[in-house]
Amino acid sequence: xxxxxxxxxxxxxxxxxxxxxxxxxxxxxxxxxxxxxxxxxxxxxxxxxxxxxxxxxxxxxxxxxxxxxxxxxxxxxxxxxxxxxxxxxxxxxxxxxxxxxxxxxxxxxxxxxxxxxxxxxxxxxxxxxxxxxxxxxxxxxxxxxxxxxxxxxxxxxxxxxxxxxxxxxxxxxxxxxxxxxxxxxxxxxxxxxxxxxxxxxxxxxxxxxxxxxxxxxxxxxxxxxxxxxxxx
Numbered sequence: 224x225x226x227x228x229x230x231x232x233x234x235x236x237x238x239x240x241x242x243x244x245x246x247x248x249x250x251x252x253x254x255x256x257x258x259x260x261x262x263x264x265x266x267x268x269x270x271x272x273x274x275x276x277x278x279x280x281x282x283x284x285x286x287x288x289x290x291x292x293x294x295x296x297x298x299x300x301x302x303x304x305x306x307x308x309x310x311x312x313x314x315x316x317x318x319x320x321x322x323x324x325x326x327x328x329x330x331x332x333x334x335x336x337x338x339x340x341x342x343x344x345x346x347x348x349x350x351x352x353x354x355x356x357x358x359x360x361x362x363x364x365x366x367x368x369x370x371x372x373x374x375x376x377x378x379x380x381x382x383x384x385x386x387x388x389x390x391x392x393x394x395x396x397x398x399x400x401x402x403x404x405x406x407x408x409x410x411x412x413x414x415x416x417x418x419x420x421x422x423x424x425x426x427x428x429x430x431x432x433x434x435x436x437x438x439x440x441x442x443x444x445x446x447x448x449x450x451x452x453x454x455x
Contacts, residue, residue, distance in 0.1 A: 228443045234292045235439035238432045241285040244278035245366070251275025255329040256355055261347050263330065264337040272330050279323045286316040290373075296444070297380040299452040304376055311373035318365030325358040359416055367406025367425070374399035374428060384452055386444040391434060398428040 252275045254260065254268035263272060290312035297305035332347060332354075378395030381387050405424040408414045414421040 227446070227449055230292055231439040231443035234289055235436040237285040237288045237292070238436035238439075241282055241289070242429060242433060242436075244282040244285070248275040248278040248282065251278065252326055252358075255326060255333065256358065260329055260351050260355065261333050261336045264333040269330065269334070272326065276323055276326060279319060279326075283316045283320050283323075286312060286319070290316075293377060296384070296386060296449075296452070297377060299455055300380055300384050304380055308373050308376040308380070311369050311376065315365045315369035315373060318361045318369060322358045322361035322365065325354045325361070328354045329358075362416070363406050363409055367402055367409070370428065371399045371401075371403030371406065374402070374431075378431075385448040386452070387435065387438060391431075391438060394427075395431045395435065398431040401425065402428040 251271050254263035254266065255272055263269065290309050294305055294309050297308060329351060332351065336347065375396050378392045378399060382389050382392035382396070402425045405414070405421050408424070409416055409421060414424075
């Protein structure tokens with residue numbers, strides 16, 4: 224197995240792990256993102272929330288991993304665009320990590336409430352809503368806006384290089400625009416964060432990433448196009 228073939232498989236695995244961990248994190252955070260978030264620990268959901276945190280941290284690692292692994296291939300066509308992709312992908316990872324801090328803040332407050340050191344729920348409401356809003360905005364700016372921008376950049380570079388099928392890369396550019404629009408609609412209050420409408424608009428980017436992952440694992444990069452890139 225060549226190094227390029229191995230790298231393609233690793234990138235594909237990173238994309239699959241990213242998809243799985245992001246879904247687990249969203250499901251696991253429900254107790255601290257509900258109206259009675261302060262009861263999360265008392266109701267026995269501490270481990271569940273921490274499981275979501277671990278999965279989000281894995282998501283950050285895989286996001287950085289895909290950026291680092293793809294960059295050497297993308298830079299051969301256009302180094303400036305490849306650097307832009309790298310930066311926006313890193314920004315996505317940073318925003319996800321910041322969102323994790325807000326979740327941990329909510330969980331810590333819930334721990335104090337369960338221990339009885341915070342008697343009044345009224346005093347918690349404002350801080351809790353602020354942390355929930357903080358997580359909502361980081362989720363919008365990271366996995367929506369930054370994801371849309373970096374996906375359209377790397378998909379365009381994949382399209383130009385031809386190291387993966389061009390129809391697949393073109394599909395990626397379309398889905399990137401859709402997930403960006405989903406973020407805009409949420410920002411202006413047209414759709415709710417967890418609504419079915421937003422999910423349908425953002426879903427294609429997940430389909431694209433899974434399709435790209437499967438292609439890279441099964442087929443890998445086009446060897447002929449890679450050789451041409453190396454000669455540039």
